[in-house]
Amino acid sequence: MRFVLLCLSLTLSATPSWSQEAIGLAAPAEVNDSGLLQHILPRFSLKTGIRVIADDAGIMELVTAPPGDPVFAREGVIYHLRTEENDRQARFLDWLQSDIGKRTVESYAPEQGAPFTASFDIEAVQSDETVDGDTVLGEELSMTHCGRCHVIGPKNRMNGLGSTPSFAVLRAMPDWSERFEAFFALNPHPAFTQIDGLTPPFDPERPSPIYPVEMTLDDLDAILAFVSRIDAADLGAPLQFQ
């Protein structure tokens, strides 16, 4: 009898945490596709015995905007981890933000696209200078009018023109709002941009070389409101910008 009890208690205490349910982690498509999670999650599990698996319905979420804790970045997009009050989830966040976790993120070389970085100082780049307005409309307008050339955010990460600064990079400039307010007067935009009631019509001798950007000042207000709320890229970090 005593022997049986002993075996039982041994079994119980030796139960590996592997038998615990895995924690699901939902991530944006570009993170899933990059292969980063397949690189970092097994390493985290190996260290801690806590299983985290990529799962679109997961309770932990990687998102491209606050709230959440910033964990890594790529191409001007800062990924935030949203967790619940839970020891195992907290452990995952701690690990991601530890030196080992950061090194694990940065050691991953994606087959396509730039590597991820985990070395950035979020406090230094976040500014509370925001502009009131319809940010949802602003994002749509940015995608339609500017997304042909500029990377606006993760949605068109692959579509920007390589030589054109991303919105996150522009947002990081101290005078970003002046630049956006006057973008239609700054090269290369005058050649193809018409702001209703503001810019003179194109010279018939020099029609727009590309499908023109035609918008109103209200549209520009919405774009400013949207841009004021995107995370600025940390220009000091070794990020590779589009």
Ligand code: HEC
């Ligand atoms: C056809 C391509 C194209 C489109 C469309 C476009 N841009 Fe640009 N934009 C550029 C390029 C190229 C630069 C970089 C110019 C340079 O570095 O000299 C730029 C630079 C900028 C700058 C920085 C300007 C400066 O001199 O500081 C702002 C702000 C900007 N764009 C806003 C916008 C907004 C807002 C839209 C949409 C409403 C837009 N752009 C649409 C190509 C484009």
